[in-house]
Amino acid sequence: MDVVTFGETMVLFTSESPGLMRYAAHFSRKFGGAESNFAIGLARLGHKVGWISRVGDDEFGKAMVSFIAGEGVDVSRVKVDDTAPTGIYFKELRRANDVRVYYYRKHSAASKMKPEDLDEGYIARAKYLHITGITPALSESCYRTVIHGIELAKKHGVKVVFDPNLRKKLWAEETARETLLEISSRADIVLPGIDEAQFMFGQANPELLGERFLERGASLVVLKVGAKGAYYFTENGSQLVPGFPVEQVVDPVGAGDGFAAGFVSGLLDGLSLYEAVQRGNAVGAFATTVSGDVEGLPDRKELEAFLCCENGDVAR
Template identity: 65%
Template sequence: MDVVTIGETMVLFTPNSRGYMRHAHQFSMKFGGAETNVAVGLSRLGHQAGWISKVGNDEFGKAMVAFVKGENVDVSQVKVDQKHPTGVYFKELRRAGDVRVYYYRKDSAASRLTPEDLNEEYIAQAKFFHITGITPALSDSCANTILAAIKIAKKHGVRVVFDPNLRRKLWSEEKARSVLLHLASLADIVLPGIEEGKFMFDETDPKKIADCFLKNGSANVVVKLGADGAAYFTKDTAGVISGYPVEQVVDPVGAGDGFAAGLLSGLLNGLSFPEAVKRGNAVGALVTMVDGDVEGLPEEDEIEALMNSKNEDVQR
């Protein structure tokens, strides 16, 4: 297994029309979650990815597991909770550039994850273990599960990749800051955005944000800069990799997850850290061009086309 990730994925409903959701009469059902976005992204790029989670014993959970499995992601560690439901969320596309997300995940099956749900051998055989700051925010048992999983990963030399992925509505600012800082201190690679840098250290300059993470214990830091690309900081080198221009951003949700998938794909392929960051930028850009969390995640030929500036819009 190349990458193992853990976290909640939910059923996503999106109105078939733009504007206020109150006026919508028809919705499309999809699936979305930061961790499975990364896993699917890696799978489409030819890597082996596995997902640890829980779903409800309901039609949503069954459909979700079938979908993720259909993307060639290993779901052998996804358990079924007989008492709690699969989480649901809605994405409101009011107009271009104005996307709002509403979550209905309280007491969901995934929020009931416990350390007993972890398989040590499963995590141990991965090259990277990917986590986000969303999962520990769901419940105390989820937070304990993440810490137990990190302990397993470190015991077996599995590199820990942490995306803070701040969700302010899920917990208090004080608790969020404390937990995110602790998790970042345990990470081999941390992937904050400017928002997380501001929240955790009251800094908005990429270098200052990275310095704070490095002093906090993180081994490598990549600060995501949106359309401007990303800045990377390792013990040996640092730099800024420009982003890829996008004519129109259709849906920005999931771009950071696409970046993580692209970065990890590059590292798995033996690319240098700067080249892996460049690959992450390319995947993130492609994700923003398509509506949906995973629908825009590219395959290898699409990345190569973008990175080589080829125009391959028409296939005959």
């Protein structure tokens, strides 16, 4: 196994007509969740990845597990909960570059994840454990599951990749700040967006933000700065890796998960940090061009063709 991740995936309903959702009569049904988006992105690039979660004993849960398994992700550690439903959320496409999300996930099956749901041997066999800041916001037991996962990874020498993935709708801001800072200090690699980093540290300068994460214990920080690209920071220095222009952003949701998948894929393939961040930028750009959280994620041939056209040669 290359990577293990865990967290909640929900049924996603998107209005088929633009504008206010109150006027929408028809919705498409898809699936979305930061961790499974990331897992699917890695699987499409040819990596072995496992996703751990809980789903309801309902038709939505069955369809979700089948879909994620069909994308090449190992779902053997997913548990079915007959006491709680699979979570749902709605995506409202009001107009270009104005996408709003509404969650119906309280008391969902995934919010009942607990430390015992994690298979120590399964995590021990991975190279990376990927976690996000969404999971600890779901419940106290989910928070304890995240901490336990980090402890298991550290015990077995598995590197921890942490994407803060801030969701202010899920918890109080001070609790969110304290928890995200705590987890980032335990992670080996941190992948914040510029807005998340500003929220966590209360300052705006990218160089200073990178330094703050390193001071708290991370060995590698990649700070995403939107269309400009992303900076990487290590104790040996930092560099901005330019992003890829997107003529029309159809759906920005899932771009950060795509970035994480592309970047970790680059690490697994032994690319330089610059090239790994470049791959992350490319996959993140791909993700914005299609409606849906994972529908725009590329496979390896698509990615290499894109990088070839953009750079004159395939990035290796």
